[in-house]
Amino acid sequence: MKFNIEVDCTPEEVRRLVGLPDLTEVHEVYLGQMKEMMSKGVTPDMVDSMVRNWVPGGAAGMDFVRDLVKGLSTSTKKS
Numbered sequence: 001m002k003f004n005i006e007v008d009c010t011p012e013e014v015r016r017l018v019g020l021p022d023l024t025e026v027h028e029v030y031l032g033q034m035k036e037m038m039s040k041g042v043t044p045d046m047v048d049s050m051v052r053n054w055v056p057g058g059a060a061g062m063d064f065v066r067d068l069v070k071g072l073s074t075s076t077k078k079s
Helices: 011-018 024-040 044-054 058-073
Strands: none
16 A cells, blocks of 8 residues: 655745754854855965864864875876
8 A cells, every 4th residue: 555645835844843943043144154254255264274174183184185185186197
């Protein structure tokens, strides 16, 4: 036996139904900060700081990613 149930609701209604928090305010703050950063311009220090936050393991993780990228860019091509 097979049942198909179709529910017609908005994403907001689904969020409330499953009990997820409303992150609208957090999203607006984040977008405001991103707009401010983009209007001021992105510096290499900012990029370095962002990547350090994204890569797990701190400096060791950064070294791993740097070595990985270096290895990919300097790999020899076989004909």
